[in-house]
Amino acid sequence: MEKDQIIPDFRVVIIGGSAGSLNALMQILPHLCAIKSFAIVIVLHRKSTDEQTLEELIALKTIINVKPVEDKVPFLPGFIYIAPSNYHLLFEKNSTLSLDTSEKINYSRPSIDVSFESAAEIYKNNLTGILLSGSNADGTEGLKAIKNEGGTIIVQDPKSADMPFMPNSAIQNTIPDYVLNIQEILQFILSIDN
């Protein structure tokens, strides 16, 4: 059943972050209107017992529809998807999302690396990976994978990050296409539909 599947041709923006990244997102999301040609995926480190708080918080800050992520939900442009707590979020070729409870990666589940690598394999040059504030090295390997597959990688300017460790790790170990502050990241996302 894996045969003859069409590689999805819409664009995907995947955003990863840890400590301090929610603050950055809260400055970006309220300024986004309807997103037509792409989907946004948010992978943040979060408490394993946090059921819905992050989803509710994000939904309050955006007019874009936030789709609840369950196993095998259709993955479509025009929506925001958030990696649920205590699962790794993966991408399937038939434009669905799947979940995995295997070992934590970089002490994290969801792990940013896992989702970035999985998205890179499917969405190739249609993928943009954005890594925000945080205090561990998760995300660096994932950005490498996105770059290898021809995607675009953006790292939050460590000077604008509450926790610069995560962006610094990415800058030291990859060649970002852009290093942007929060306002510039917003402008970048806004420009995608044009």
Added chain:
Amino acid sequence: MIEDIELETLINEVYEYYGFDFGSYSRASLKRRVNRIYQLDGFAYFYEFLSKIRYDPEYYKHVVDEITVNVTEMFRDPSFYSVVRNQILPLLGTKPFIRLWHAGCSTGEEVYSMAILLKEAGLLHKSLIYATDINAKVLETAKKGIFPLRMMKEYSENYRDSGGKEDFSNYYTANYGIAKFDEELAQKMVFSQHNLVSDNSFNEFDVIFCRNVLIYFDNDLQKRAINLFDESLSVLGFLALGTKETIKYSIAPGKYKQLDREKIWRKIR
């Protein structure tokens, strides 16, 4: 890293040589698991990996164990266990005998969690808990009831959040980094190998747990497994899945009733 086409070759070869069918497993997760073993075991060429699997049955077993091993916790999702404790156990308590099945129990953390709930409700003596997994290695661990001591802090918090009132450390003996759970808890457990891909129903149950197993299956195999549970469940019995799983796409509407917002369904006809 192995390519998609190589993964499909591997799936076909394993089926042909050993009769085990990974063809209906979700690809993204399966590919990650296979890549992990490929890298851990230091292969440079796919054909070496493939021929090792083909000609070395011990190595094949190791690969299947590594692919299917998955992480489990005691009292994972405390609110789920709170519903089991407060809404399901009182209903089960009226029965003369209670049969439970943990399908895909892995190393057994959730089986022991359930035994603790049954004991606290005074129902353990009239219960029988079947715990099955496709992986023989994890069942050995589950039988022993030995879990890492470093996890006990988190588990005891989960236990408390699920409504547990006892001192959690009373349920195990700590020793050299391990926590050995009371043998009394394991007395009513029966462990055996069972494959949701190919095996059939083997008994009738009042509750079936299959939490975070279906996420590794594609839609067709999910349907098969859920129908297998349906055949194995008594009327008014309960089916409990993981927090991100559903029976919605697999079972005719009206046959089951969902409890609140939890992923627990009651078979009503």
